[in-house]
Amino acid sequence: MKKLLWTAVVLILAMILTACGGKQASDDVDVADWPDKEITLVVPYSVGGSADRQARALAPILEKELDTSVVVENREGGGGASGTNTHKNGDPDDGTHIVYQSHPHFEAGIVRDAGYEFEDFDILGITHSSPITIWVDKDSEYKTMEDLLKGIEENPGKLSYAMISGSWSDIAVKMITDKLDMDVRAVPYDGGGPMRTALMGGEVDFIASDIEGTMAGAGEDLRPLAIYSDEPYEQAPDVPLINTVLQDMGHDMDLPAVSNRRFIQVKKEFQENYPERWDKLETAFEKSVTSDEFKQWGEEQSMELKWVPSDEATERLSETVEVIYEYKELFQ
Numbered sequence: 384m385k386k387l388l389w390t391a392v393v394l395i396l397a398m399i400l401t402a403c404g405g406k407q408a409s410d411d412v413d414v415a416d417w418p419d420k421e422i423t424l425v426v427p428y429s430v431g432g433s434a435d436r437q438a439r440a441l442a443p444i445l446e447k448e449l450d451t452s453v454v455v456e457n458r459e460g461g462g463g464a465s466g467t468n469t470h471k472n473g474d475p476d477d478g479t480h481i482v483y484q485s486h487p488h489f490e491a492g493i494v495r496d497a498g499y500e501f502e503d504f505d506i507l508g509i510t511h512s513s514p515i516t517i518w519v520d521k522d523s524e525y526k527t528m529e530d531l532l533k534g535i536e537e538n539p540g541k542l543s544y545a546m547i548s549g550s551w552s553d554i555a556v557k558m559i560t561d562k563l564d565m566d567v568r569a570v571p572y573d574g575g576g577p578m579r580t581a582l583m584g585g586e587v588d589f590i591a592s593d594i595e596g597t598m599a600g601a602g603e604d605l606r607p608l609a610i611y612s613d614e615p616y617e618q619a620p621d622v623p624l625i626n627t628v629l630q631d632m633g634h635d636m637d638l639p640a641v642s643n644r645r646f647i648q649v650k651k652e653f654q655e656n657y658p659e660r661w662d663k664l665e666t667a668f669e670k671s672v673t674s675d676e677f678k679q680w681g682e683e684q685s686m687e688l689k690w691v692p693s694d695e696a697t698e699r700l701s702e703t704v705e706v707i708y709e710y711k712e713l714f715q
Contacts, residue, residue, distance in 0.1 A: 414657075414659040414660055414663060417478075417660055417663065418449055418451045418478065418479060419451075420451065420479060421451055421452035421453065421454055421479070422445070422449060422451060422452070422453045422454070422478075422479055422480075422481065423453075423454055423455075423456050423474075423479060423480045423481070424438045424441075424442060424445075424453060424454070424455045424456065424481055424482075424483050425456050425458055425466055425469075425470050425474070425480060425481065425482045425483065426438050426455055426456065426457050426458070426466070426482075426483050427457075427458050427459065427460075427463040427464070427465065427466025427467050427470075427482065427484070427485075428457065428459055428463055428466070428485060428488075429457060429459040430457050432485075433485075433511075433645065433686075434483050434484070434485045434645050435455070435457060435483075436684070437483065437510060437511060437645055437686075437688075438455045438483040439455050440677060440680045441483075441510070441671055441672065441677060442454070442455055444671040444674055444676055444677055445667060445668065445671045448667040448670050448671050449663075449664075449667050455483075458470075461492070461497065462488050462491060462492060463484070463485060463488040463489060463491075463492060464492040464495070464497035464498070464499075466482070467482065467484070467489065467492060467497070467499055468497065468498045468499060470482050470650065471498075471499050471503055471504070471650060472498075474650065476650045476652035476653050476656060476657075477653070477656075477657060477660070478649065478653050478657055478660045478661070478664055480649075480650075481507070481647060481648070481649055481664075482504075482647070482648040482649070483510075483645065483647065483648075484645070484646050484647070484648040485643075485644070485645055486642075486643065486644040486645070486646060486700060486703070487550065487551060487643075487703065487707055489648075490700075490703070490704050490707045491549055491707070491714050493704070493707075494707060494708060494711040494714045495714055501700075501701070501704055502651070503650070503651055504648045504649060504650060504651055505648070505649055505650075505651055505653065505654050505661075505693070505697075506646055506647070506648055506693055506696045506697045506700060507646075507647035507648065507649055507661075507664065507665055507668060507693055507696075508646065508647050508665065508668055508669065508672070508690055508691055508692050508693055508696050509644055509645070509646045509647075509689075509690070509691035509696040509699065509700075510645050510646060510647065510668075510672050510688060510689075510690065511644060511645040511681075511686060511687070511688050511689070512642040512643070512644045512687070512689065512691075513593040513594055513595040513596065513642055513643045513644075513686070513687070514593065514594055514610050514611050514612040514616055514640065514641070514642045515551045515552070515555045515591050515592065515593055515594075515610070515611045515641050515642060515643070516591070516592065516593070516594040516597065516607045516608075516609065516610045516611070516622060517531070517555075517556075517589060517590075517591050517607070517608045517609045517610075517625070518582065518589060518590050518591075518592060518597055518605045518606065518607055518608065519531065519582070519588065519589045519605065519606050519608060520582055520583055520585070520604070520605060520606070521603075521604055521605060521606050523588070523589075523606065525588070525589070525608070526606075527608060527623075527628075528608040528609040528623060528625070528628045529628060529631075529632055531588075531589060531608060532559070532563070532565070532632070534588075535560070535565045535566075535567050536563075536565055539565070539566040540566045540567070540568060541568075542567050542568070542588045542589070543567065543568040543569070543570050543586075543587045543588055544556050544567060544568070544569060544570065544587055544588065544589050544590055544591065545570050545571075545572050545577075545578040545581045545582060545586070545587045545590045546569050546570070546571060546572070546578070546590070546591070547571070547572060547573070547574065547575070547578065548571050548713065549713050549714040551591065551593070551641050551642075551643065552575075552578065552590065552591045552592055553569060553591075553713055554641070554706065554707070554710050554713065555591040555611055555641060556569070556591050557710060557713075558638055558706070559625075559629075559636075559638070562634075562636060563634065570586070570587050575592055575593075575596050575597070575600065576600060578590050578592060579592070579597065579600055579601040579604075579605065582601075582605065583601065583604050583605070589608075593642065593643040594607065594610060594616055594618075594619060594622070595618075595685055595686055595687065596643075598618070598619065598685065599685045607619060607622045608622075608623070609622065609623050609624065609625040609628050610622045610623070610624060610625060611625050611638060611639075611640055611641045611642070612624060612625075612640050612642070613626075613640045616687075617687055618685075618687060625638055626638055639702050639703055639706055640699070641703055641706065644699075644700070646696060646700065647668055649661075649664075665692070665693060668690070669690050669692065672688060672689075672690040673689075673690050
């Protein structure tokens, strides 16, 4: 009797495992027909911002690649935290809902305990990077980054920079001045436009701001001194790399490349449960982002759009997450 009972249990378990395996196999077999319903690009920011505009420009191109409708859904609030959380806690994990995310706003939510962690998601790829750059007014006495750093060193506490609290505009400066033990004053402003206006008006001595937005907003009135990048920026190749400048000055430093970035993010379970769908989606995004149509749109918007695949994108974002944690008190 016990033997018969044990045999029955084994058969039932085998049937359950077969059913589960059959479901996953069915998902894989049907990947050629997936997606069979619309894709939602969740933008956790307001309409009109850079992430929103990029998502709306990309959606019709992605539709052609996936042969299905792609809709953009704005879920603003909490600096991106609200939309990110509704995706994590409410959206299905089948690849039909994807987040068009913004960095460092996403990571700012993490250090503010917004309800999610970096590891709750997978990064499909980066679509856009605009490296942070040090700027002075075009008529400034500081002609080079070396001149500016010497000025800060020789005039402790007297030079100032405009910044937005909890952003790269503040952290990028502190990374240098903390390591070199320099004293400089931070003056808070409400946005990139007011920061640039303050610099041109002589209210501050310099700013750290993303290169694209600053070139578009005040490129003729400001001078770039150094860029936080590992390679020259295509639209301004003569701007010195920050680490090259510091090393030439004799400082043994290797600052991370920091940028304002836009990237594609999905729930962690998607890649684990639907690996073939993940591959199909990654390929579709890569083709869409590198398409002539999307690149042309980017050029018209003064944006350098470039696809960075999943592994490399995850590594880059992970490195800068560590920097944000180091300065997390700035985000509180």
